[in-house]
Amino acid sequence: MSDHWSPAAVEQLCYENVTGSCVKTPYSPGPRVLLYGVFVLGAVLAVLGNLLVMISILHFKQLHSPTNFLIASLACADFLVGVTVMPFSMVRSVESCWYFGRSFCTFHTCCDVAFCYSSLFHLCCISIDRYIAVTDPLVYPTKFTVSVSGMCVSISWILPLVYSGAVFYTGAYDDGLEELSSAVNCVGGCQTVVNQNWVLIDFLSFFIPTLVMVILYSNIFLVARQQAKKIESTGGKTQSSSDSYKSRVAKRERKAAKTLGVTVVAFTISWLPYSIDSLIDAFMGFITPAYIYEICCWGAYYNSAVNPLIYALFYPWFRKAIKVIVSGQVFQDSSASMNLFSDQR
Template structure:
């Protein structure tokens, strides 16, 4: 009777020393993973592109708040174009075939866009705070100039932080021996020492606490305003009625953006809980678990345009104009009166 042979170990690079081990998956599992992850990527790219085109094309959507939303959509669109296609390959094939230089660039870009999302959402929360809680001073406090500064900070600080941290190798200072032991040809992972694991997590948690505090205040004020409007509805003049309607629109926008923040936290919290813990257990989190957390975070960029489609009539109208190619007409640069809300 012939002796049974153990399954052959498959490597990312057959003829290279210190090659990473390739996880063996059936064709059906790999095909299913490609379909799911490519669907997330396509929704991310197409959905956020519609948001960017809609806000930049239609003059009625040119407002400080919408420009912040447009910049956030640009972050998500960039993630779909620059990161997700390569992340699909790395996740499904469990190997990195594009070299260490491109790996480092991808990791920097991935971090930059993740942190840029957090900064954008934080500034959007500040914008909504003034719109709902201080409506009389909103137009003087949140101007286009202020929003451009918000957008600049949201892009520049994450860029400096991500590229500076990774390219100076400050993130692995003191754990070089461990990095050498855990590294192999065909891998592309980002490692942090204990100090930077805590600091990098703080860049996520501090803005999150600020956002939660701001939205808690917004919804408290909005609830009080709603009661006042209900009590005064029969007594107010037409001018006051218009002002109340505007307040209701601002509250609805705040609610929608609050949902976006909530979805963002739900998507990214597992990753940012596990990432610092992983450092303290010597990077023992199984790759499949870590990749699942990362992709749950990436999926947030696909959820945002779906939320816009559900809550914003202007998004649905823009989608209709894009599908019918009517948006190409130079005469269509505005919506009907109430479509921008």
């Protein structure tokens, strides 16, 4: 990293008149403004983009489906990352100091872990939903109902919240590393030092659901390919109305699976560097430079801003919903029943 991007060499303290204050290593003015711009953009996209997703799905009756309720809940988790995590992490990353108190540091860390794992669990549930929809599209509505979707949403919120609260409010995460944790968390610091056992659990909690998603989506695309070939082979033949209906349903479900598959790939790419770095760091004596750690963190945070952009790119109904919301038509009594699809199939 060049001197232009490296923190300033003159030693400063986060709190000049406080004993035990952390050393402050702020960036020079140019990179500092640029970093704030990049981080603010990420936070704004995460908040506004996911808010639009939630409003769209909850307001328009045509979008009320088990899958979309999962997507709305996923957007809620990403929205909360943008509200409770990214703004404060932005100040910590650029200023190299934590100005929000030790109690809020613990709360912030809990929110960080809980909401990010909630996103992962939501995506895992969505991949199961898409697998059933593509492999058995006609029976799917009876298998994945609103109540099943609600159960998935509950699990995707309760487990991460209980896990993060139990780990960080009991202090179990730094057992055996108390001296290092005390040294790192000087006055003005908010760095979480996690021991090897919990890092390994965290990695497996990320790796296993991700592996499940990769396997399911691999099977989804294999089935989709077989269905496409079957439709092509019968293209010149007269299809019965039931076969034609089945083909249309299968095509629609494959398209939805493709879009959500892109979302899973984006999540994996965003979070894999952070997960691998955390695992290596814990077993190699915490050797990762601070700027590398921050890059990995913000790569993961930015995933919360990416999902709405994916929906806007692949879902015409979402683009139409945004126009209705932004133009104010959403306040009209009839807007909830508006047709957001170009065709009715």
